Amino acid sequence: GDEYNEVKKLVFSPNERFVLSLSKNGQNNVTLWNIDSGQKLHSININDTGINDAIFSPNGNTVITSETDNIKFWDTSTGESLCFYNVYASSIAISPNGQFMVLGNSESPYKIATTGPGGASITMGQSELGLLNFQNQNKYTLSFTDGRQISSVAISNSSTQIISAGGSSSTGEGTIALWDTLSRKRMWAISKNNTAGITSVAFSVDGKYALYGSRSYASHLYNELGMRDLKSGNELYRWHITPSNQHTHRGSDHFYMSSVVFSKDRRFASVRYDPYKPHCSDFCSIYKPETKFLKISTKHRLCEFQEGDFTLSADGRFIFGNGRFIFGGKDTLQLWDINTCKAIKTFPNMESRGHWSVTKSSVALSPDSSLGVYVSYKEDYGKYIISVWDINSGQMIRRFSENLPENRDSMGVYVIRPDNKTAIFGIGFDEEDYREVNQRIKFELRDLRTGQTLHSFHEYTSFAISPNGQIGLFGSKDGTIRIYNLNNGKELYTLKGHTSYVNALDLSPDGKRILSGSDDGTIRLWDVASKQQIVLMRITSDGEWIINTPDGYYNTSPEGKNVIHYASHNETFSFEQFESLFRRPDIIKARLAGDLTAGTPAPKITRPPRVTLLNTRSFTTVNTDQANYPLALDVTSRDGVNAKTLRIFVNGKPTLEQAVSQPEQRFDLQVPLFNGPNRITAVAYDTKGFSSNQASVDVVANVPGMKKPTLYVMAIGISEYPKMPAESLEFAHTDAQHLVQTLRQQKGKMFADVRDYTLNNKEATPQAIIKGLNVLAQMDANDIAVIFFAGHGAQDKNGKFWYVTQEGDFTNPQNGGLDWQTLGNYLNRIKGRTILLLDACRSGSITNQTIVPNDELAAKFFSGGTGGVMVFSASKGRQSALESPDIGNGAGFFTHYITQALSAKSKEADRNNNGFVEFMELVDYVSKTVNKESAGQQTPWLSRRELFGDLAIARVQ
Secondary structure, three states: OOOOOEEEEEEEOOOOOEEEEEEEOOOEEEEEEEOOOOOEEEEEEEEOOOEEEEEEOOOOOEEEEEEOOOEEEEEOOOOOEEEEEEOOOOEEEEOOOOOEEEEEOOOOOOEEEEOOOOOOEEEEOOOEEEEEEOOOOEEEEEEOOOOOEEEEEEEOOOOOEEEEEEEEOOOOEEEEEEEEOOOOOEEEEEEEEOEEEEEEEEEOOOOOEEEEEEEEOOOOOOEEEEEEEOOOOOEEEEEEEOOOOOOOOOHHHHEEEEEEEEOOOOOEEEEEEEEOHHHHHHHHHHOOOEEEEEEOOOOEEOOOEEEEEEEEOOOOOEEEEEEEEOOOOOEEEEEEEOOOOEEEEEOOHHHHOOOOOEEEEEEEEOOOOOEEEEEEEEOOOOEEEEEEEEOOOOEEEEEEEEOOOOOEEEEEEEEEOOOOOEEEEEEEEOOOOOOOOOOOEEEEEEEOOOOOEEEEEEEEOEEEEOOOOOEEEEEOOOOOEEEEEOOOOEEEEEEOOOOOOEEEEEEOOOOOEEEEEEOOOEEEEEEOOOOEEEEEEEEOOOOOEEEEOOOOOEEEOOOHHHOOOEEEOOEEEOHHHHHHHHEOHHHHHHHHOOOOOOOOOOOOOOOOOEEEEOOOOOOOEEEEOOOEEEEEEEEEOEOOEOEEEEEEEEOOEEEEEEEOOOOEEEEEEEEEOOOEEEEEEEEEEEOOOOEOOOEEEEEEEOOOOOOOOEEEEEEEEOOOOOOOHHHOOOOHHHHHHHHHHHHHOOEOOOEOEEEEEEEEHHHOOHHHHHHHHHHHOOOOOOOEEEEEEEEEEEEOOOOOEEEEOOOOOOOOOOOOEEEHHHHHHHHOOOOOEEEEEEEEOOHHHOOOOOOOOOHHHHHHHHOOOOOOEEEEEOOOOOOOOOEEOOOOOOEEHHHHHHHHHOOOOHHHHOOOOOOEEEHHHHHHHHHHHHHHHOOOOOOOEEEEEOOOOOOEEEEOO
């Protein structure tokens, strides 16, 4: 209708049960609707104040509105105002983790933003973004400083990046910019000429790409949609799009792209056009909003219709569903050719019944694409309608209607069996939707000729059907998977393994394997013929994984081994203790390929040896003035497997090795000590290579005349990158300096001396770094080296990690870069224990070889092969290493919390309260703190641990 009776925007809540509408009907209103019932829940009257935008908070509990003079927060359940910010914002976005909100300003002159309860004020100019951090209540401005208006903002799914878009109609130039959320640094900005501004932006789900839409300028008869790589800023695709209903007027000058959206798989994009009111004037009534779909890989424009319910044919050729086809004008049930995206058939009986108030619907297409089933709920009719359609003739051949019982709330069709005579339907209980996860669903096999229910399958949570349609799989809330013969409705067998709701089921195309997913956090693969589980897979939220077979073989990412443990005789054992025989990625691969006999019979999992300290309790602290500590312990063999070797480590250094000759044997040992803190660790190994528990005691030695170890510190920090100035950092070089200053404080406390070698910016050439590593090769075996790298890390096309110096760049990181092979060759020459700290993006990918303290590594230590290297990386291989001016006086997250753990926060890092910060305590404190403070965007991790026991590196302040 006219401009006083219009809906300006519709927004789904995160759980898709509510819709928020922005409308103007003499006054501005924000209304919250219940999707299921269609009822209005709350209406917020904005009076004469203009509404620019409205969004839901990530948890859906709050509605945020952008009005002419303020940003307001509203309680979703009550519709009451919670708080407000007095600021103009033309666009708003909130991060998925709920920590940040970004405001775009397209107005001039400057506006003063006085915040809600207890906050300071910020000033936002015409070309500025306002950034609110709800976690620490800080407010910032991000400035273009070039006079462009900001019309659209978006925050990535990871909450780490912001895209802003805008432009100037007077200059015909539009700008898109990428910002880092935590550092608030503009990563790049790109201007486009001959546009009246970039009006909408969107991130892809993986955060790698951005879509942007621009409005035409001057006499241009089309709008542009662009796609850019966010790492480089390079444009990958560009589409020129003209609205279909531009009539004979000045083309797309009357329209602007109000929203652009990626599909989840990034194969398609959708664009929504809205009339541009200042230009279309009296012609607005003939210009209707429209939506277009485009295939990104080919840049081809696809279907153009509004939302509906759709299904894809088994051969991938057709789309079947009820959408509002853009040239059709009515809700219709249609069949589209997916290649041409043309409606090749319309089912007319739908239109002949007049307007359908369909609030719930589902569709299914038979495997041979000859039959379609459409289930709809008519609000004004109060019944579910099941209609069966002959696809070839386009005629409805049967129609059934029914009321659901009081304790049922939704109904839909899942699949048509290959016989084209029966189909599986799902009915949700109470207020539960049959399509939602974790809901109790009654499945029914119905005859499509009579509408009668042939078999019922009660209260399951998921469903899948075999390719031939004979077998049905039903997941249960008790974790079982029940297999039924669909012809007679009888249960055939049950698969047991999951411990909670089975939410997802699928069968392989050959019908030989079943894949299941559950609330217990596991994915399981089953063999249909043997009815046995092939593998169990578990993936953590930070990307770690472990896969294991029922008979004990496993493979894992470096930290995935901590996800689950073996249990036997009321004891738990880590996967590392059995690594010598059971870490077999080759057997895992063979079984996934179909060879279920690979590795059979598996070695018997026997309990490893047990080490028991006799004169002290494990993990206690003892003080002494002697150079040796009398250690008494027992080694016990178990399950008929003899222990063979006992090894003693002091601060991770191999010290004593003893043969074990009896099933239960006592040892009385004199263990040489360092002057200062000593972590004595005893580990026994059996003939299978299985390792015992690590029995440890802390001994603090204060021996007159005994020399303490020396700490060698080599610190490299590169902030300036002349070959790629846009990628320069702020704090890498100062991080290197701060770490050195922190470790110097341990001189005379932990170490006899602290010798440091610092290289910053242009000093840090590959030749200078290698020179410093050669110096470390001369250190004594009792000494400790800390090597620190801060700057940019990059991966080449093969995924290899490189530390980038000023001589290199992201395109060719090997030019002037250092990789793990080169670095590792020099580290292996160092006789003492070495700690490598990497504060660089993607540093977790420095090595793909997982090293754990096992029997093989222990034997190598005692043969004098190496002193042991620990690699502590700032982030996982797929993450960035963040820096921020708000951390300390400006620092990288990783380095800042390392220095805190070794100084001001050392008491907090000292979990065992022995007065010292050990290396593993440092790892634990930094990993947890950085992950928390970065809201999960950066997760430090120990990517290499050639360490038995632990070693102290700082005295608690």
